[in-house]
Amino acid sequence: MMSSKGFAFTQHFYKSVLSRSRRQRSLIWLRRLSVEPPAAVKRHNSHPAHLHYIGKHPLVYRSVGQELERAVAEYGSTESIVSCHEQKRYTFRSLIEDVDRVAAGLLKLGLQQGDHVGIWAPNNMHWYLTMLGAARAGLVSVGINPAFQGPEVEYCLKKVKVKAIIMPESFKTQNYYEIMKGICPELPGSVDSHIKSANLPHLKYVVVDTPNKLKGALTFDDLLDLSNPTEREAIKQLQHHIMPDSGCNIQFTSGTTGKPKAAVLSHYNFVNNGIHIGNRNQFDSNSRICVQVPLFHVYGVVITIMSAMTHGSTLVLPAAGFSPADSLHAIVNEKCTVIHGTPTMYVDLIKKQRELKLPLETAKMAVTGGAPCSPQLFLDIKNVLGLDHVRTVYGLTETTAVIFQSRPGDKSEHILNTVGHLLEHIEVKVVDAEGHIVQFGEPGELYVRGYATMLEYYDDAEKTKETIGNDKWLKTGDQFILQADGYGRIVGRLKEMIIRGGENLFPKEIEDFLNSHPKIIEAHVIGVPDERLGEECCAFVRLQDGVETITTDEVKEFAKGKLAHFKVPRYIIPIDQFPRTASGKIQKFKLAEAYKEMQK
Numbered sequence: 056m057m058s059s060k061g062f063a064f065t066q067h068f069y070k071s072v073l074s075r076s077r078r079q080r081s082l083i084w085l086r087r088l089s090v091e092p093p094a095a096v097k098r099h100n101s102h103p104a105h106l107h108y109i110g111k112h113p114l115v116y117r118s119v120g121q122e123l124e125r126a127v128a129e130y131g132s133t134e135s136i137v138s139c140h141e142q143k144r145y146t147f148r149s150l151i152e153d154v155d156r157v158a159a160g161l162l163k164l165g166l167q168q169g170d171h172v173g174i175w176a177p178n179n180m181h182w183y184l185t186m187l188g189a190a191r192a193g194l195v196s197v198g199i200n201p202a203f204q205g206p207e208v209e210y211c212l213k214k215v216k217v218k219a220i221i222m223p224e225s226f227k228t229q230n231y232y233e234i235m236k237g238i239c240p241e242l243p244g245s246v247d248s249h250i251k252s253a254n255l256p257h258l259k260y261v262v263v264d265t266p267n268k269l270k271g272a273l274t275f276d277d278l279l280d281l282s283n284p285t286e287r288e289a290i291k292q293l294q295h296h297i298m299p300d301s302g303c304n305i306q307f308t309s310g311t312t313g314k315p316k317a318a319v320l321s322h323y324n325f326v327n328n329g330i331h332i333g334n335r336n337q338f339d340s341n342s343r344i345c346v347q348v349p350l351f352h353v354y355g356v357v358i359t360i361m362s363a364m365t366h367g368s369t370l371v372l373p374a375a376g377f378s379p380a381d382s383l384h385a386i387v388n389e390k391c392t393v394i395h396g397t398p399t400m401y402v403d404l405i406k407k408q409r410e411l412k413l414p415l416e417t418a419k420m421a422v423t424g425g426a427p428c429s430p431q432l433f434l435d436i437k438n439v440l441g442l443d444h445v446r447t448v449y450g451l452t453e454t455t456a457v458i459f460q461s462r463p464g465d466k467s468e469h470i471l472n473t474v475g476h477l478l479e480h481i482e483v484k485v486v487d488a489e490g491h492i493v494q495f496g497e498p499g500e501l502y503v504r505g506y507a508t509m510l511e512y513y514d515d516a517e518k519t520k521e522t523i524g525n526d527k528w529l530k531t532g533d534q535f536i537l538q539a540d541g542y543g544r545i546v547g548r549l550k551e552m553i554i555r556g557g558e559n560l561f562p563k564e565i566e567d568f569l570n571s572h573p574k575i576i577e578a579h580v581i582g583v584p585d586e587r588l589g590e591e592c593c594a595f596v597r598l599q600d601g602v603e604t605i606t607t608d609e610v611k612e613f614a615k616g617k618l619a620h621f622k623v624p625r626y627i628i629p630i631d632q633f634p635r636t637a638s639g640k641i642q643k644f645k646l647a648e649a650y651k652e653m654q655k
Contacts, residue, residue, distance in 0.1 A: 103484070103492040104499070104537040110479030112334060114506055118322040119190035119303055120294045122329075122365060127151050130367030133340045138180045138372045139385050145180075147367070150187075155290040157188025159282030164260055166218055168193035168297070171305065173220035174351065175199040175208060175231065177375040181264040181275050182350045183360065185221045186304070190322065191290055193297045197305045197317075198351030200636070201226060201376075209238040209255070215305050215317050215513050216257040221275070224265035226375060232269050235261055245271035299323040302510055306353050306452045317513040320353075324455040328507050329361025331479050333368070335460045336393070336422060336446060342368035345391040345418075347382050347400050354425050357456035358448060359395050368393075379407035383415070390417040394440070397425035398432055399635060402577050405439045406600075415441055424448035424457070426640050429570040430471040449474035449545065451531055453522060455507040458483065459543050473542040481505040484528070485537045498546050498561075501535035502528040534561060551643065553582035553590050560592055560622055568618050569594055572610065574602045579633060579641050580624060583650050594624035595646050597633065604629060628653075 117125070126135075131148040138144075145153070161172060172189045174196055176182045189196040199211050199220075212220065222231045236242050239252045242261060248271060250259055264275040299322045307315035336342075344363055348354045363370050373385035377400055385391060396404065401423060408415070420443065421436050428447060437445050446461040447470070461475040469475070477483060485499040486492050493499040508529050511519045523529050534546035546561045553560040562580040569578035577597040585591040598605060607627050614623045634645040 102495055102539065104495045104497065105482075105484040105492060106477055106537065106541055107482040108477040108479060108541060110331070112331070112479060114323075114327050114480055115330065116299050116323065117326050118294060118297045118299045119187065119325050119361075120290075120297060120322075121299075122326045122361075123147075123151060123154065123187060123191070124291075124294065126364050126367060130340050133367050134369045135364070136180070136183055136370045136372070137389055138178075139381070139389070140372065140374050141180055143180050150184075153184055153279065154187045154191055155287045156279045156282060157184050158192035158290045158293075159286040160278040160280075161188065161192050161194060161219065163281045163286060164219065164278075166192070166194055169195065169301070170218045171195045171197050171215050173197045173199050173212060173217040173222075175201060175203070175220055175222040176264070176351075177201040177223070177226050178346065178350050178355075178372045179223060179264060179375055180372075181221060181223075183370075186350070186356065186360070190297075190303045191294070193293060193301075195302045195305055195319075198307070198356065200307070200351060201229075201349070204229075205234045205237050208234065210314070211307060211317075212238075212255055212258060217255075218257055219260040219262060220258065221262045221278075222264070224263050224267060224269065232263060232265075232272065242272065243270035248273045297322070299326070304356060305513060306356075308452050316515060316518055318452050319510040319513050320357075320455055321510055324507055324509070325357055325361050326365065327480070328357050328455040328457060328478075329365045332358055332448070332457050332460065333362035333366040335462060335475075335478070336362065336420070337463055338362060338366035338368045338393075340367035342366065342393055343371055343389060343391045343417075344368060344393045344395055345371050345373060345382055345386050345389075347373070347377055347394070347396040347404070348425065349377075352425070353450075353452050353456045354395070354397070358422070358424060377403075379403045380411065383408055383411055383413050386415050386418050387413050392417055392419050394418060394421045394442075396421070396423060397640075398423055398428040399426070399577070399633070399641070401428075401432060401436050402597075405435050406576070408439055418442055420444040420446060422446045422448060424450070429567040431567070431571045433471055445470055447473075447475050449543070450507075451503075451533075453509045453529060454503055454531075455509070458503055458505075458507060469542055473538070473544050475543070476541045477543070478507075481507060483537060483543075485535055495537060495539040498534055498536050501531045501533045501537070501543070503531060504528050551581070553580075553592055555582070555585075555588050555590050555592060555621060565592065565594065565618070565622055565624065568614070568622075569596060569610070569624075572605075572613055574598055574605050574609070577633065579643065579646060581643050581646050581650070583626065583647070585625075591626065592622065592624040593626040593628065593650055595628050595630045595633070595649075597631070598629055626650075 127147045132146055135145050135147045135150045172194050174182055174185050186196045224232050239255050241252045252258055261272045262278050263272045302319045303322045304320045306318045346359055371385050371389045371391055374381040433445050448457045449459040450457040458478055458481050459475045482504040484492055484502050487499050504527050536544040547563045551562050565580045566578050569575050575596050578594050580594045582590040583593045611623055634642040
């Protein structure tokens with residue numbers, strides 16, 4: 056049900072429509088606005104599963120660069136970002152100086168508005184500066200997974216025609232420079248750091264954040280020093296000519312199946328989703344966010360960077376890559392009030408906190424997203440980390456970031472059993488296999504329409520048309536239940552649904568159940584071939600420390616009275632670590648491959 060505050064926009068019509076049946080005319084206006092009627096007007100269960108939530112805050116028409124200027128004007132002396140592992144700090148005022156040096160430097164190299172700048176790096180300061188600098192220059196940043204190897208990076212660079220790439224020299228076991236030489240052999244012999252590559256014809260510059268001089272590459276410091284004060288001043292004037300509707304970032308889909316697609320997101324997407332996410336989380340200039348998620352992912356760049364920037368909040372980077380111990384120490388040392396992470400990250404963080412028992416007095420709220428979170432994990436996050444609030448977000452790369460999110464004051468059942476309430480200015484409906492709308496409370500595929508929808512899949516008109524219809528509805532591929540009060544529940548991915556002897560099984564329901572078993576830390580369920588039933592249910596599980604095994608009979612006994620017998624997994628397979636993407640999503644196709652290998 057829409058809150059009374061959310062009706063501020065519609066109350067004008069209640070007061071002004073006086074002729075004939077005042078109440079009847081008012082209801083007509085409400086239907087036109089597609090908002091929830093007040094409590095006195097009850098919906099019947101037969102109503103179709105369609106909602107359009109307006110909210111009370113209007114959308115804004117600003118570019119990322121203009122939004123940064125607004126943040127500087129309002130929060131200038133507030134810290135914008137702290138990189139613990141690099142020992143670097145920026146206020147919003149000092150930040151924009153280096154951001155504009157990056158912007159002016161990229162343009163000085165000859166890049167033009169609309170060109171693509173790849174960022175292939177872990178959570179280092181140069182990632183943050185480059186993303187904002189590209190936006191200020193009218194360029195499009197391209198987030199590349201720092202774990203990608205040569206062929207994967209080569210695919211990304213070719214797919215979206217990257218003109219310049221920013222990267223560290225190395226991270227963990229990877230030497231990025233050597234990998235680049237492998238896919239761009241001309242790099243070391245490039246004259247004046249200008250690349251002419253047969254394999255990568257669009258790539259012109261490689262910029263490396265390193266104190267070392269590497270053949271054919273610019274250093275990040277070189278980039279910062281390329282421009283003069285006049286050229287940096289020109290960046291301010293450029294902001295009036297960058298259209299908010301133009302692309303500012305390309306996100307590669309997570310690649311859990313098949314080749315990643317390249318979703319193009321706009322300045323308008325970024326700024327408005329960031330504002331409304333921050334509003335829901337009640338961020339302000341006192342908020343300090345411990346960032347565990349990778350910046351290249353939509354969780355990092357929008358849910359984290361943009362929501363913080365639009366509200367004057369501080370980002371704290373504990374480490375270049377996810378490290379539970381570093382996260383916990385950063386929360387203590389930097390007095391973090393908020394934690395951002397995926398469910399898998401929280402599993403590891405809880406395990407480490409049980410070991411270290413650090414005083415996390417300042418931490419008040421955890422935000423989880425990127426993958427479904429079980430009710431048991433929600434409880435563990437709150438109790439073990441000692442937090443007041445746990446919030447969930449749900450969305451897709453193709454919807455910028457968030458379309459459902461917890462609200463302040465949500466009851467426990469909303470936190471534990473839903474992905475939150477529909478975000479402001481988003482329209483959704485749930486449909487069956489034939490495209491017909493279902494009723495509230497019935498499962499079907501979630502469709503989304505509104506400001507947050509991506510512009511397109513880059514250079515892939517066919518896939519774009521498959522995902523976004525002429526009516527502008529975006530098909531999520533998620534099996535979803537929409538409630539009449541605006542809250543939603545994920546049932547699972549349509550492609551992951553298991554059909555066992557004619558029964559439809561949704562992995563998330565079974566995973567949530569298994570995660571409540573005292574022996575199990577984390578569970579993920581897949582369908583595997585079965586001669587009689589077509590498919591059977593197989594669960595891969597991570598066990599608690601000190602627990603060596605768990606049997607199917609134990610799970611059956613635990614399931615009595617809690618889960619239908621046909622939903623109990625036939626196979627229980629312990630696993631030390633789950634294969635997952637850098638954004639925390641489990642790669643279930645790799646679990647299927649592992650099961651297949653076990654059968655040989």
